[in-house]
Amino acid sequence: MPQGTEKNPLDKESSSFLAKVSRFRETGLFLFILVVMLLTHLKNPNFFSLENLDDLLTNTAILSILALGMMLVIITRGIDLSLGSTLALSGMITALTVSSYPTLHPLLAIALGTLIGIVCGSLVGLGVAVFGVLPIIASLGMMYVYRGLTYIVSGRRWVNASQMPESFKAIATTRLFDIRLYIFIAIVFYLAFYYFTNYTRTGRRIYAVGSNPDSAAITGIKTWRFIWLVYAIMGGLSGFCGVLWVSKFASAQGDTASGYEMNVIAACVLGGVNIMGGSGRVGGVLLGAVLLGTLNNALPMVNMSVFWQNAIQGSIILVAILVNAQVKRNVDRGNLLRRHI
Amino acid sequence: MLKRIGIVITILLATCLLASQAGEQKRFAFIFKSTGNPFGEKLMEGFKTAVEEQGHTAILRAPDLPTAEGQISIIEELIAQRVAGIGISANDPDALQPVLERARRAGIKIVTADSATNAESRDVHINQADPELIGRVQVQAAFDMAGGKGDIAVLSATSQATNQNIWINWMQEELKLPKYSNTKLVKVAYGDDLRDKSTSETEALLQTFPNLKAIIAPTTVGIAAAGKVLSDKNLAGKVFLTGLGLPSEMAEYINNDVCPWMYLWNPIDLGYLAGYASVALADNSLKATPGSSFSAGHLSKKEVINASDGGTEIMLGAPFKFDKANINEWKTVY
Numbered sequence: 001m002p003q004g005t006e007k008n009p010l011d012k013e014s015s016s017f018l019a020k021v022s023r024f025r026e027t028g029l030f031l032f033i034l035v036v037m038l039l040t041h042l043k044n045p046n047f048f049s050l051e052n053l054d055d056l057l058t059n060t061a062i063l064s065i066l067a068l069g070m071m072l073v074i075i076t077r078g079i080d081l082s083l084g085s086t087l088a089l090s091g092m093i094t095a096l097t098v099s100s101y102p103t104l105h106p107l108l109a110i111a112l113g114t115l116i117g118i119v120c121g122s123l124v125g126l127g128v129a130v131f132g133v134l135p136i137i138a139s140l141g142m143m144y145v146y147r148g149l150t151y152i153v154s155g156r157r158w159v160n161a162s163q164m165p166e167s168f169k170a171i172a173t174t175r176l177f178d179i180r181l182y183i184f185i186a187i188v189f190y191l192a193f194y195y196f197t198n199y200t201r202t203g204r205r206i207y208a209v210g211s212n213p214d215s216a217a218i219t220g221i222k223t224w225r226f227i228w229l230v231y232a233i234m235g236g237l238s239g240f241c242g243v244l245w246v247s248k249f250a251s252a253q254g255d256t257a258s259g260y261e262m263n264v265i266a267a268c269v270l271g272g273v274n275i276m277g278g279s280g281r282v283g284g285v286l287l288g289a290v291l292l293g294t295l296n297n298a299l300p301m302v303n304m305s306v307f308w309q310n311a312i313q314g315s316i317i318l319v320a321i322l323v324n325a326q327v328k329r330n331v332d333r334g335n336l337l338r339r340h341i
Numbered sequence: 342m343l344k345r346i347g348i349v350i351t352i353l354l355a356t357c358l359l360a361s362q363a364g365e366q367k368r369f370a371f372i373f374k375s376t377g378n379p380f381g382e383k384l385m386e387g388f389k390t391a392v393e394e395q396g397h398t399a400i401l402r403a404p405d406l407p408t409a410e411g412q413i414s415i416i417e418e419l420i421a422q423r424v425a426g427i428g429i430s431a432n433d434p435d436a437l438q439p440v441l442e443r444a445r446r447a448g449i450k451i452v453t454a455d456s457a458t459n460a461e462s463r464d465v466h467i468n469q470a471d472p473e474l475i476g477r478v479q480v481q482a483a484f485d486m487a488g489g490k491g492d493i494a495v496l497s498a499t500s501q502a503t504n505q506n507i508w509i510n511w512m513q514e515e516l517k518l519p520k521y522s523n524t525k526l527v528k529v530a531y532g533d534d535l536r537d538k539s540t541s542e543t544e545a546l547l548q549t550f551p552n553l554k555a556i557i558a559p560t561t562v563g564i565a566a567a568g569k570v571l572s573d574k575n576l577a578g579k580v581f582l583t584g585l586g587l588p589s590e591m592a593e594y595i596n597n598d599v600c601p602w603m604y605l606w607n608p609i610d611l612g613y614l615a616g617y618a619s620v621a622l623a624d625n626s627l628k629a630t631p632g633s634s635f636s637a638g639h640l641s642k643k644e645v646i647n648a649s650d651g652g653t654e655i656m657l658g659a660p661f662k663f664d665k666a667n668i669n670e671w672k673t674v675y
Binding site (some may be wrong): 044046047049051052055059147151156157158160161162172173249250251253254255256258259296297300301303306307 | 379
C-alpha cells in the first residue's frame, strides 16, 4: 500500500501498523476466521496440530482454486452453475482413461482433465458471450447436460480405488517438505491469479468489462472475448479440479461434486466479490474459501449435535458477511477521506 | 379436409389399439435415494430384471439430491403416469406419507426396499437383512478388531436415514452387554453420504479421539471415504474399519488391511425381490398380510412377516461377510 507510507496531514497515525492493516478491506473476515479458529482450539486442542492444519488446507485447496475462476465470472456480472458437473465429467473421463491405460503419466491425466474442462467452459461461454443467453440460464442448462454426459460415459457405473493406478492416486498423496502437494498447487494458482488480475492488461480489462460493459465497449474493448475467456478459465479450473478430486477420494461417481457450485459461490460472496459484478479481489476470495474450509473442519471437531451443525454454519456465514460488509464500508470511507484530490 | 379428418381418426384408432395392448403390460417404478449411488444402481438393476422377467416394463428414477422433496415430486409424476407399483428407498420415514397414501388410493402398490417408510405409507417392506443382526454383528466385528477394548465411533450417512438409525440403535443395544465394558462408543458422526464431508468427519474423529480403535461405517460412501483417509494416514493396524460397503470399492482397503472385513447383502437380489413383490402385489397373487407367500424367481419362495414398526416385511437373508479370502472374487460382481 504505497499511500500508507506517505505523510498525510489528515491522518497522523498513517504509518502505524494498525492503520495499515485497517486499510485492507478483508480485515474483518481475517479476524473472524482467527476467532473461529481460536474458539475451536479451546474446545479441541488438536485443532492447531500440524496434521489437522494439513488436512484443513488440503480439503480447502479444491474449493479455493474453483473460487478463483468463479470470481472472474462474477466480476463480469455472470455466474457459472455448471462447474460441479464439469468437474464430475472431467473426473469421470480421466478416471476411465487411467483405468484403461494405467501407464498414462499423471501429468497427461491432468492435462486431459483440464482440456475437457476448457471445452465444457467454452461452450457455456459461447452461449453467454456470443448468443447472449443469460449466464444463469446457459450454465444451468449445461449443468444438466454435463451431468447427464457423466452418467452416459460411465455407463452409470463408477471407477473405484482398485481400478486406478498407484501413479494416479499419488497425485493426491505426494508430499513436498511433508506438506501435501494440493496446498502448493493452490498457492501457485493464487500467486498466478494475483498477478493476472492486478498486473496484466487482460486481467484489468475483465474488471472493466464487469464494472461498466458499455464504457468498456466504447473504449474499444471487445467485451464478448473477455466474457468468453472467463467461462473458459472457469471450465479449465473445474476440469483440473476434477482430476484432483478423483485422485484425492480415489473414486469417480456420477454424482461427484453435485451441488458443489453453491460452496464455490458462497466462498466468493464471503470473500467480498460483488455479485453485481465489477469488483472482487484474490485475497478476499482466499479468505472466503479458508473460512468455509475452516468451518467444515472445525464443526465436526467441536463435537456438537449434527442438528445444530447446519444452522450454526449458516449463522456464522451470515455474521461473517455482516461483519465484513461493515468493516469494508468503514475502510472504503477511510480510503476516500485520505485520497489526495 | 375429409382426407385430413380420416387421417386423424386413423391415428386415434391406432393409439387406442396400442393402448389396449399395453394394458397387459404393466409399468413398475423404482425410486432410489439419489442418482449415481453405486449401491442404488445395482438395486435398480435387480428390480428391472425381475420386472422384465415377468413381461412388464420398469421405470427407474432417483432425485439429484437425497431429499424427501425430490422423491415426492417423482412419486407425483408416477401417479399421473398410472404405474401399477412403486418401489422406493425412502429418504425420510414420514415425509412421504401424504403422497404415498394418495398413490395407494389410486391403486398403486407401494413396496419399500433398503430404507423403509412408516408402516402406514407402504404395502410391504423388503428387508435386506435383520436390522438387529446387522447392528450387532458390526459392533462384534469392531470389538474383535480392536482387541476387546478402546474407543469406537460410527460414521453414518444422514441423521434422518431410517435404516442407519435402526442399525445404530441395535449397535447401542449390543454395547450394553457386559463384555463391552471396556469399549466405548464415543461419537456418531454423519458424513451425509458425500465424499468430502465423510472425509472431514473421519479426520475429525481421528483428531478428537486419540484412543479411537475402530470406526464402524454402515454406509457405502462413508466406509470408502474412511478407508481412503486411514490408508493415506498409514493407520492400518492402528485404527480398524468395518461396516457395510460395496466389495468393488472396498477391495483396495480390505487388501491393504485397513478394513479386515466388512458386510453387505446382495443389492441385486434385494432389488430383484422388490421387483417380484411389486408384480405379485399388483396382480393380487400376494397379500401384504403375515403368512402370505409367493414365488420370487430365482430366490424361490418368500413369506410376508410382521415388522417391528407394526407393518409387514419380507426378509432377504443374513448380511454377508467380505474379507481377504473372498473379496477378489466379489469385487468384479458389484
